[in-house]
Amino acid sequence: MADNYKTSLQQDNHPPFRADQVGSLLRPERLKKARTQKNSGEISAEQLRKIEDEEIIRIVNKQKEIGLQAVTDGDFRRAWWHFDFLEKLDGVEGSETGSGIQFQQKQTKSRSIKVTGKLGFSDHPMIEDFKFLHSIAGDHTAKMTIPSPSMLHFRGEIDPAAYQEQEMFFHDLALAYQKAIQAFYDAGCRYLQLDDTSWAYFCSEEEKEKMRARGMNPDELTGLYARTINEAIAERPSDMKITMHICRGNFRSTWISSGGYEPVAETLFDGLNIDGFFLEYDSERAGGFEPLRFVKRPDLQIVLGLITSKFGELEDKDEIKRRIEEASHYVDLNQLNLSPQCGFASTEEGNLLTEEQQWAKLEHVVNIARDIWK
Numbered sequence: 001m002a003d004n005y006k007t008s009l010q011q012d013n014h015p016p017f018r019a020d021q022v023g024s025l026l027r028p029e030r031l032k033k034a035r036t037q038k039n040s041g042e043i044s045a046e047q048l049r050k051i052e053d054e055e056i057i058r059i060v061n062k063q064k065e066i067g068l069q070a071v072t073d074g075d076f077r078r079a080w081w082h083f084d085f086l087e088k089l090d091g092v093e094g095s096e097t098g099s100g101i102q103f104q105q106k107q108t109k110s111r112s113i114k115v116t117g118k119l120g121f122s123d124h125p126m127i128e129d130f131k132f133l134h135s136i137a138g139d140h141t142a143k144m145t146i147p148s149p150s151m152l153h154f155r156g157e158i159d160p161a162a163y164q165e166q167e168m169f170f171h172d173l174a175l176a177y178q179k180a181i182q183a184f185y186d187a188g189c190r191y192l193q194l195d196d197t198s199w200a201y202f203c204s205e206e207e208k209e210k211m212r213a214r215g216m217n218p219d220e221l222t223g224l225y226a227r228t229i230n231e232a233i234a235e236r237p238s239d240m241k242i243t244m245h246i247c248r249g250n251f252r253s254t255w256i257s258s259g260g261y262e263p264v265a266e267t268l269f270d271g272l273n274i275d276g277f278f279l280e281y282d283s284e285r286a287g288g289f290e291p292l293r294f295v296k297r298p299d300l301q302i303v304l305g306l307i308t309s310k311f312g313e314l315e316d317k318d319e320i321k322r323r324i325e326e327a328s329h330y331v332d333l334n335q336l337n338l339s340p341q342c343g344f345a346s347t348e349e350g351n352l353l354t355e356e357q358q359w360a361k362l363e364h365v366v367n368i369a370r371d372i373w374k
Contacts, residue, residue: 023081032348081145086152089119091119095114149174149176150196151198178232192242194244242275282307
C-alpha cells in the first residue's frame with residue numbers, strides 16, 4: 001500500500017511532501033521506563049541507546065507502513081523539542097529554573113538554558129542521532145528537526161560577560177547554525193525543519209504585552225529573527241530543503257498563544273528564504289487563510305496543519321478537503337500539503353492520546369492527501 005502512495009504524494013521526490021508530519025511521536029512506555037532507569041543508574045547510557053535504537057527502528061517502519069515519505073526518529077532521544085539541541089551548542093548550558101513554561105492551565109517541568117560563552121557548533125551529539133535515522137530510512141527521506149535560531153534568544157538567558165552587544169550575539173548565532181546545517185548535510189540530511197514558537201507569540205497581543213513587560217521589543221525582534229534565520233540558512237546546499245514549523249505551543253494537549261498569522265505574514269511568507277512552512281490550522285485560534293495572500297514565490301510550499309495532534313478523534317475527511325479547497329483560493333493547490341498541526345510529543349510527556357490514535361491520525365493525513373493530489 002505504501003508504495004502505491006509514494007508516486008502520487010511526492011513532489012519530484014522533494015520535501016515537504018503532500019502528506020507530511022511535524023516530527024515528534026509519543027514515547028512508548030518501554031522507552032520512558034528505560035530513561036528513568038538510566039537516570040537512577042539502573043542501566044547504562046549504552047543500554048538506553050540500544051533500547052532507543054530498537055524503538056526508533058520500530059516507529060520508522062510504522063511510518064513507512066502507513067505511507068509517509070518523510071520519516072523521523074520521533075524525538076525519541078530527547079526530553080524537549082528545543083532545549084536538548086540548544087544546550088549542546090558551544091557556549092550554551094542547560095539550567096534549572098524556579099518554574100516551567102506556562103501553558104493553558106498546565107506548566108512544564110523546570111528547565112531553561114543560558115548563554116555563557118561564545119556561540120559555536122562542534123561535536124554535537126545529534127549528528128550521530130541523525131546518522132542512525134538516515135541509515136534505516138532506506139528509500140524514504142530522513143527528516144531532521146531542530147529549534148530555530150530564534151529560540152535561543154527567545155527562551156535563553158544571555159550572560160552579559162559572554163555578549164555585551166546584541167549584534168555580535170546574533171552574528172555568532174547565525175554562524176553556529178550555518179555550521180550545524182552543513183554538518184547535518186554532510187551526515188546525509190536533505191530535509192531539515194526549524195521549529196519556532198516565537199512567531200506565534202508575535203501574532204498574539206496578549207503575549208506581546210508580556211514580552212514588553214520582560215523588556216523585549218516585539219517589533220524589533222521580528223526583524224532581528226528574520227535576518228538571523230536568513231543568514232543561518234544562506235549557505236545551505238542547493239539540494240537541501242529547509243522548512244519551518246510555526247507552533248502555538250504543544251504540551252499535554254494544551255497551548256499557549258492565539259491569533260491569526262496576519263501580523264507576521266508578510267515577514268514570514270515574503271521575507272524568509274526557506275522552502276516551506278508548517279502552519280497550525282487545526283482550530284479557530286489560528287485565524288483564517290487570508291494571510292496566505294503574502295505567499296508570492298511559486299516554489300514556496302505551505303503545509304496546512306489541519307489535523308490536530310492534541311486529541312484522538314479523527315476529523316471529518318470532507319471538512320478537511322473543504323478547508324484545503326478554501327486555502328487554494330490564496331495559494332495554488334500544487335503549493336499546498338497536509339499534516340498534523342504539530343508533533344504528538346513536543347516534550348517526552350506527550351499529548352493526551354494513545355499511540356494507536358496517533359498512527360490513525362497520520363494515516364488519515366495520507367489518505368486525505370492521496371484523494372486530493374492524485
